[in-house]
Amino acid sequence: MRIPYNKQYIFGDTFKIISQSLKSDLITTGKYVKKFEQKIANFNKVKYALVTSSGTSALHLAFESINIKKGDNVIIPAINFIASYSMLKKMNANIFLADVDNDGHLSPITLVNCIKHNNLKKIKAVINMHMSGHIKYTDDLLKLKKKFNFFLINDSCHSFGSKYIYKKQVFNSGNCSHFDIATYSFHPVKSITTGEGGAITTNNKKIYKNIIAKRSHGIIRDKKRYWNYKINELGYNYRLSDLNCALGISQLNNLKKIMAKRKKIAKYYFKKLEKFSEFIDLPDKNLINFSSWHLFVIKFKSNLIKDKYFKDKVFNIFIANKIFPQYHYIPIYNFKAFAGTKKKLRGTENFYKSALSIPIYYAMKYKDCDKVIKCIKLVIKKFK
Template sequence: MTSGFLPYGKQYINEDDIQAVVDVLKSDWLTTGPAVEAFEKALGDYVRAPHVVACANGTAALHLAAMALDLDENCAVIVPAITFLATASAPHINGAEIVFCDVDPETGLMTADSLQAAIDTHEGKPLKAVFPVHLAGQPCDMPAIQETARKYGLFVIEDACHALGARYHSGKGMEHFVGACDHSDLCVYSFHPVKNIATGEGGALTTTSPSIDQALRKLRSHAMTRSPEDWVNLDMAFDEDGTPNPWYYEIARPGLNYRLSDINAALGTSQLKRAAPMLERRHELVGLYKEALATLDAPIRFVPQREGTYSGLHLFSVLIDFSRLAKSRAKLMKQLHDAGIGTQVHYIPVPCQPYFRGLQQNLRIPSANLYYEQTLSLPLWPSMRDQDVFRVADCLANSLRSNL
C-alpha cells in the first residue's frame, strides 16, 4: 500500500522543464519574446492548427474569442449547462446573453439535439455563436454540432481546455485533431497545472482564419496597434515627411493585457515535447482503473466513450448512483479524503449559480442535473504509479461496499 495524499490532478514537471524556464530567466526576454512564438509554433504542429495565439489563461482565451467575433450586447450565445464557469462568464463579460443548453446525461456533453432544442426554445437576442465543451477531454460530435450551427449562421467556438491531444473521426472516416478547427471557427485551450500540459497559468486559441488570427493578436495586447495602415490620427502618427513616428500607437476599442510570458511559454514548449506519451499514460491508467473496478458490486458506472474518438482524458470521472448508497456524495468524498484520496465534482451546472439563475427563468436541464448528481472525478495525472490506481480503486470499493 502506498502512502501520501493523491489529489484528483497535478502537474508533472521534470528536469528538462526546469532547465527550459531557467534558460529564459537567463535570457534577455522574460515576456513577449521568442519563447512565445516557439510555443505557438509547437502547439500548432501538435494539434495541426495553422494559426495559434498564446495568451494568459483559458478564461482569457474565451474572452478573446468573444471579442474577436463581436459576441457583445447585441447577441446571445449557447453554452452547455455542464462546464466550468468561464465558458459562460467570458462571453457574458463581453456583453453577450448566455443561453444554456442541456447535455447528454451519460457524458455531460452538448449534442446536436440539445443544441437544436436550445435554438428552438430561445426567445431573446439574436443567436450568434455556440460553445461546445469537450468535457473531461472527450470530443463532442463536432460534425453534427457544426452542421446544426451553420443552419442558423452561428459561429462555433470549441472549449477544448480539457482536450489537448484529443481526436475524432468524421462520418467520412477522416481523423480530426481537436484544435485543427475542421468543424469550428475557433478552439480555446487552458494550460493550468492540472491540465494535460502545464505552463503555470496559460492559454491559447487556434483557428484556420488569418483575419481572426490577426484580430486575436491585436486584442491580447490592449487592442493596441502599431501598424500605420490602421491609424486614424494622422497628424499625431506621422512626422512632417510622412514617416511613422516610432513611438506611436492607437486603439480602436478598449483592450486588456492577455499576453503570455516567455517564462510560461518555455515551460509549455518543453511539456509539449512529451504531451503524446503523457496522454498515452493517462489512457493506461484509466485502463487500470477500469480493470480494478469492473467487477465491483456497487452502483458505479464508467462514462461511456463516444465511438471513433480518442479522449484527451484530462479527467477520469465515474457515475455513481448515490440514491442507492447509505451516505451522500459529500460523505463519500470525506471518507476518501481521510484515506488520502482527493476527488472532485466536475461541474455544478452553471445555470444553477445565483447570478445566472436570475438571468434565465424556467430553464429545464434535467439531463445536466442528472449528470451532476452522479459524477465524481478520481485522481488522474501522468506521473501516477500503477499502485496509486490500485490504492484509489481499493479505497473506493471499500467505501462503496460499506455504504450499500
Template sequence: MKYIPYGRQLIDYKDKQLVLSSLSNDLITTGPLVEKFERDLRKYFNCKYSYVCSSGTAAIHLAMLSIGLKKNDIILMPAINFIASYNMAKIIGLKVFLVDVDEFTGQITSEKILECIKKNKLKKINALLTMFHGGYPENIKKFHEIKKKYKFLIIEDACHALGSEYRYKNNFFKIGSCQHSDISTFSLHPLKTITTGEGGVVTTNDAKVANNIRLFRSHGISRKKNKHWEYDILKYGFNYRLSDINCALGLSQLKKINNFLRKRKKIYQKYLKEFKNFNSNILVPIYCKNIKFSYHLFLLNIAFNKLNKNKDHFMKYLKSHGIMAQQHYIPIYKFSVFKRKSARFPGTEKYFNNSVSLPIFVNLSNINQDKIIKIIKDYFK
C-alpha cells in the first residue's frame, strides 16, 4: 500500500540545478551563498539581523543563549510543542514552567500564561517561549502586554510559522520581524514552509544579541579582518553552521514561498469547507481574522468520547486506508524526562485526546485529498 504522508517537501528542477551549481563554487561552507541567503531572509522578514544555522533546534539553542539565559533562570513555554525547546532549556539548566494550552488550537493564551504565573507564585520571569502551533500566530498583542508588565524576554518558536503575518495597530508584520518579540526562530526541515534539507534561522533587531548568535554559532571565534590567521575565542560555542550547499536550496525555495503558501491555503480551505459543518462531533479551530497563516498544519478536533472511541482507534483506521495522519504533539509532561508528574493541564489533555493533524503539503493532489476527506467522512457513518 502506498501511504499519503502528512507532510512532504517539494524539490523541483530549479532547486536541483542551483544546488548542483553550488558544488562548483570555491567555498561550499561559510561562503557567499550563506551571506546571500541571510540577506534575502532579512529582506523577507524585514528585520535587522538574520542568521542561518544547522537546524530549528540549533536555532532555539542559539536564541536562548544569545539573549543571555543561564542556569536557574525561569522560562515559560507551552505544554504542547516539539520536545526541542524543552530539551534546550534543560540542557542550559533553566527552570521550565509549562503553560496549559487552549483545548482546540493547542496554543497558549494570555489567560493561560497568567494562570501559570499565579499557580506557581512566580515573581521574576526571564523569558517566555511562544509557539504558533500549526502556523497560526494568535495573541501576539496580549503576549506583548504581559511582557511589558513582567519585564521578560520573548522567544518566538516560529518553526511552524514561516510566512505567517499578524496585524498590530492596522499594520501587518511578518513573524520573524521581531517587532513584538526579542528573537524568533525557524526550522527549514523538509516538512516546513521551505527547506534547506535540514536547517534553521534566527532573527532579531538587537545588535548585541545578533553578535552573540554569530559567535555561538561558530565556536565563539572572533577573527581579525585584516589578519585572518589571528583569532580569539570569546565564548564557548558550537558548530551550528549551515553550508552553502544547503543555502543554495534555501535561496531557490525562498523565491517560491508565496506560491507554496497559496497552494497550502487552497488545501486548507478545501478541508475547512468539507469539515466545518459536517458533523457535530468534529470541530475545526477558529482563528482570529487579523492574521495571515502559513497553513503548516490542518487540525481536526474530534469528540471521541461521544463516539465511544479514542484517537488511537481513529489513527489506526486512517493508517489502514493508507493515510498517515499525525498528532502534534505529545504533551511534554508525558515524557520520561519530565519529573514533576503531578502537574495538571486540563486544556492540554483535552487537546491531546481529541486533536489530529491531517496531511497538508504543497503537492498533495486533489485525488489524494478527496480520498482523505471521503475516508474520514466514512468513519462517522
C-alpha cells in the first residue's frame, strides 16, 4: 500500500453529522458554520473565529482586514507555501523574503537581518509561518512587533492543535494574545480537515467585522429588515458550507486523538532515528508536547549530499518502495513567478537542500514507519 507524506482520517461519527447537516434548512451560512466557528474560538480561547473557503482565502481576508495596500512593506519567510506571496503580490504589496533558521522558521535574527538589509523604515506586516506545526520565538517576535510597530499575522496552516508557552502559560496556536491574526487551512493533509477550507482567528473586533463582511461580497445585512443590506467595501465569496463545517466539527471532536497519534509517531521516529545522528538531523525534540506534528522534517547532513541531484535520488529510493515523502518548501525566490531579487539566502538554501518531510498521519502504523525508516537507512548506506 502507498504511504503518502500526510493524509486525512475520517472518523465514524462523521457520516451522521454530515447527513444531519444535509437535512438542515440552510446548507450554507447555517448553524453548522456557527457551531464550528464557536468550537474553533473556544478551543483557541480567542474572541472571534471565522471559517473560510480555504487557507489561501483566509490569508487574503486577513491581509485585506489590516488594509495592506500598494507599496506597503510586508515580510514573509522564504521557506513558505506560495499562498502568502501570491495574495500579497496580487495586492501590490512590497514583499521582502526573510531567511530561515535550521528548522525552516523565520527567526528574530533573520527578521532583523531582513529589515536591516533592505533598510526598511516602515513595516506594515510580518507573516510568520508555523513550519511543521512548531511555534517558536513568540517572545522575541512580540518584542520586534512592538519595536517596529507591525501587524503580526501567523500563517498557522500547519499548527492547528499546536501550543506555545508565553511567560510560563500555555496557549493554543490561534489564541491571538501575542499577535494580531492567525489563519488556518483545513486541506486534507492538515491536522483537521473540512475537505477544502480554512479559518481566521482574532481578538480584534474591527478586523473581525471587516472579514465577516468581505467573506461574503462585503454585504452587511440590516438586522431588522433582512431583505435590505449595504455594501461599503467590495468582497468575495470565501464562505465555507455547512457540509464542510459538519466534517470540521467531527474532526475537531476527535482532535485529542489526532494529536496523540501524531505525537506517538513522532516519538517513534525519534526513538528509531536518533542513532543516525551522524547522517541526519531530527526536529527539535523539546517540541514533542507542543507541536501538532503536521510535518516530521528530517535533514540529511552534508556528508551525504554529494551532488545537486541528491534529493531526486532520495525521492527515487522512497518511491521505489511506494513511499511518497515531500519537500517543504521550494524557496519562493526559485519560482519564475517570483518578481523580486533572486538572491539566494543561506539558511533557506541549507534547509531546502537537506530537508525532507517523511510520512506522518493518523492512520499510520508502526510497520509503515518501519518502511520509511528502512528507506532512510538505504539512503544512508548508498550515500555515506
